[in-house]
Amino acid sequence: MPDTMSPEAAQALMPVLRETIREAASLALPYFRVGAQTRARTWSKAGGSPVTEADVTVDAFLKVRLSQIVPAAAWLSEETRDDPIRLGHDLVWIVDPIDGTRAFLSGHPDWSIAVALLSGGDPLIGFVHAPAGERFYEAVAGSGATCNGEPIAVSARGALTEARVTGPKPMFDRLTRGVARAGADPAFVQIERVPSLALRVARVAEGSIDVGLVSKDARDWDLAAADLILREAGGTVCDLSGRPTSYNRPEPVHGELLALPNTLRDVAVAAMA
Template sequence: MTAPPLPIAPDLLPAIRESCIEAGELALALFRPGAKTAAKIWSKTGGSPVTEADIGVDTFLRIRLSVLLPEAAWLSEETVDDALRLSRRFVWVVDPIDGTRAFMSGSPDWAVCVALLDEGRPIAGVVHAPACAATYTALSGGGALLNGAEIKATTRSTIGGAHIAGPKPMLDALARLETFEQAEKIPSLALRLTRIADGTIDAGLVSADARDWDIAAADLILHEAGGRLSTGDGQDVVYNRETPVHGMLVASGAALSTPLLSALQHMRDSQPQRI
């Protein structure tokens, strides 16, 4: 039975946005532009870093968002996963600081990311980059905004001449097939996607192992700006699965999606060990 539509996302988006902005202020207190963060740093299992800013923002958002929609489950990079989310219609998906290494080193390219899922798809999303003075927001069916102004992804339909961001091995493999401009590295995956949404770059390639919290909010923003994030096989991305990990992904303006997917398939066929 299809769940009935609710006016829940439009009602909640202003509060989600304000929560992300306040969370960003907490992180900014420990951010040092061009220098090492003042935050304490630990290593998680597997070796990836986490800072006291990540933990503080995660705690703040969990308290704030849980009040907004108590029936929603929770999925965050910095919280132990709870399988209860698999049985819930609504799920908060949170990355307290997407681009922790950028935050640690003084690069401005990090963001606070929040998405609200309804049956596995984002219906509201915020990507707030406080050090860049950029706040992206989107509602399902309601368009995408940057600092309150409407944004649109590129209408480019050919790879030639496009500005494309992504991991260097993937870009190098694509460069053997097409001529394009390699965009400057964007440490935050969410910001890579939102900068496609606002037309700063034309497309982005994403290597395997992205998590729901890296992409859910930015996926909605890109979609509402007229772009598309898809799997390497051209399928829509599905969230809140048992294992919230994704394979290779492709992001671009809608008209560029098919050419990129075709090129990706050619790359796989000709150099499977590199892709």
Template sequence: MIALSNRDTLADAAVEAARGAGELALAFFRPGAATSAGISHKPGGSPVTEADFAVDRFLKQRLESLLPEAGWLSEETEDTPARLSKSLVFVVDPIDGTRGFVAGRKAWSIAVALVEDGRPLFGIVHAPALGETYVAVKGAGARLNDRIIEVSKLRAIDASSRVAAPVFLAKQLHALGLHFDLQPKISSLALRIAAVASGALDAGFASENAHDWDIAAADLILQEAGGRLTGLDGRAIVYNRQDTRHGLLTAAPAQIHAEVNAVARNINRLAKQ
């Protein structure tokens, strides 16, 4: 058990837990080939593997031992109302980008955040197959493999800007006059947002129905690197609500976020007409 006041030590221990979970997941991962893990499907058709469940169990045991008073919210654990009465909650995606993991693509991650009163205190996005670990502690900056990262210095989105978005959404953005260089799909939403934090992308979009576990860790990483992740209202996202789903999201450096978000709002407005 580690006291919450010792935030850096707590975050370091959580990073080690995420790396341990990564080793567990890698045992099922086959680069360029189908996973060795057993696969089932959730209602709606999205895949889930035995690796997802194994990582979930591993992280729950390790993280709860670090901070027993914290609640638990994970994609692969049945949700209960108990977390809603907790000011501290671990928010976890055991494998973010399961479709990519299943197909042997390397851009999947393990996402871990500790949330206090609706906002992250620390966030970890660990991509074992890529050898990348993004970490942020509130007020202490963001790092990729222990190197300080910052968002792009871009002052406006233009045709050369590197942007990640679902193809259907990219087409709508182009139709509204926002032109950019659409980047290849990143299976993990957490990694997509983290890539904006590192400056590898200039902006990113996520369609509706991302959940807390997809974005909480990356949200803080982006914030600490000088960017913003918000819904269409432009406000900081609040986590650990009863409904964990979110609407259309925009991720961008702080200096261009308002521009990016304004175009996204136009898409939403047109869709409702």
């Protein structure tokens, strides 16, 4: 398979990719216990973030299976040592085997498996699967976004007043001050923070959250799949200047970001200034 892919070719891969991600979920679910600590062995990575045998098992499975499906694609994931060879590839898999590991550890259902295929630095295919919540989000560039096979779209809200907002408190407070500074009463509905960043963005795409706030240091694997789903649903993941997110850079790390409908981007950027 050449190191490039058309949207039509990407669409043709969706059934096998969908089945692969469901199989990956079946490897993780036996370790997950709703409302209780995981059955999986757990340890800490450099920097102190947790990892479980479920993360490693799913990562290894997806690396083998996805590399078989698209052999020309390079690889970047949270649980695999970064190989700079990816920088010379048009096609790159971006994978988070379990996004929201702390939620998975503690029995909170808001964790997900996030898989994206980049082409030329932009997401071409995106999946965010939340097995415990039975939500399966997916998109192909130019073809719209779905959840459990049904089309989804961002909320139609045209102003920030009374918006449903989730994310870190410092960013929430800054957004509140910015809207008030412009002479409006924010009256935000504060949504409990979603542990999985990919799932947080996907919920903006489905319209159940209006604004998702993202603190700095998110990685490509947290964002790429959900970013495409949001784009295809009528929204964007952008920085605080309104610039869209870019991927597969030498350092796949991001600053503070907003995930929101396109109709709210300019007013939210102005409020965060």
